[in-house]
Amino acid sequence: MISAERIIRSLEEAISKANTEMDPKIVELLDLYDGPFSGVLRENAAVAKESGLPICQDTGFLEFFVFQGNEVALEEPIIETLNSAVKKVYTDSPFRYSIVSDPLFNRENTGDNTPVICHLFPMRGDKLEIRFLVKGGGSENLSRLFMLNPSATVDELVRTVVESLRESAARGCPPLKVGIGIGGSSDKAMVLAKLALTRSFEERHQNKDYAALEERILREINGLKIGYQGLGTGITAYSVHIETYPTHIATMPVGLATDCYIARKGRVIFED
C-alpha cells in the first residue's frame, strides 16, 4: 500500500518546485532573448528560486494525470490525497488562491486553491505515476476544440491550429508549449491535448509521421513571429506535442491546449 502521507510529501516538493524554479531549458532560452522586459524576466527567474516567491502570481489550478496500476493499493481515493497535497502547499506558501467554488452564480474563492482536476488512466502493474500541470488562466483561455471533418487533410489540421494561435498566442504569455490531441471524442481530444503538455520539450511522438507533424507545426507557429510577451522578438513556441487515439468514422476531433512560457509541470512515481 502506498500511504497518502507518502504521496503528499512527494507532491508537496514537486508542486513547490514547479511554482518557483524554471525548467533549465527555459532559463537557457530566456538568456538568449534580448527584447522588451528581457532584463526583468531574467531577474525574476533568479529571485523566485532564491526567495520562494512564485515565478508567476497566477499559481494556477492543478491538473493531475494519474496512471494507476491494478496492483496498487491506496489508503483513500486518490483525488482526496491530491486535494490534501495542494491545500497544504498553497496554504503554506506565498502562492495565490485562484479557484472559485461556482463558475457562474457564486464565484466565491475556495481559499485553498482546491479542488484539483484529476484524470485517471487505469494501467496494469504495481506502479503509480502522477503527472501534473500548474495551469494558469491566461494560457488556459487559448484552449480550443475543433471537430474537423473525417476527410480533413494534414494541411487543414495544421492551418486550423496555426490560425487559432495567430489570433490568440499573444494573450497566453508566449513562448508557448503546445499540446494537440487528435482523435477519440470531443472530450478525449481535449484531455489528450493536456496530457501532451506533461511531456518534456524533447519528447517526440513515437510514430515518425506524428513526430514530423510536431516539428512542422512548431516551425509554422514560430513563423508567426509573435515572440516573447507577444511583442515580436524571439521564438513564439518551444515545442509541439501530439497525443492520439482511435476515433469514429464520422469524426476527427482536434483539441488544442497551451502552456505559457514557464510551462510548469511535474511527475512523481511510486511503487507498491
Next chain:
Amino acid sequence: MKIEELRVGDELLYSGEFLIMRDAAQKRLKQMVEERKELPVSLDGAIIFYAGPAKPTKDSFGAIGPTTSSRMDSFLEMLFMKGVLATVGKGKRSKQAVSLCKEYGRVYFLAPSGAAAALAGRISDMTTLAFEDLGTEAIFKVHVKDFPLYVAIDSLGNDVFINE
C-alpha cells in the same frame, strides 16, 4: 509622465500609484454604475493595474503581475468615463479598446508577464480600498517604484499588436 506624449514601443520605469482591480471588481463597478450608485473608490486620474496579487510573506509584498487585459475590454469605456488615465495589463486588446484609447486620449501599458517575483520588490504599501470579500480580486491601492512598463496602445490609437 505626460500621457499624450507617450508613443507605442516606449519603455519606461514608472514610480507612483496604481489601483489594482480585475474582472470581478469591474463587473461589480459596472453594475453599480448602471444602478446609479455611488462608487466605493474614486477613479479620477487613476492608473488601473489589471492584476490579482498572491500572498505576502514577512519579507515581501508578494508575487504580482498583469493578467489578460482583453477580458476587461467591455469595462474600459466605463473606466475612461470615470477619469482613468491609463490601464496596465498583458496581451493585445480589441479594436474597440484601441478606438477608446484614441477617443479619450488614454494609453494602455504592458507590464512584464510571468515576472511576479521580480515585480514584488517594486511594490509597497498595499491597502484594500473596496470589495474585500473578493479576496485577490478586491480593489487595492499600491505604490510602485521603477516599475517596468511598455506602451502598447498610445493616445493616438497606435497599437503594437499587429497580428490582428
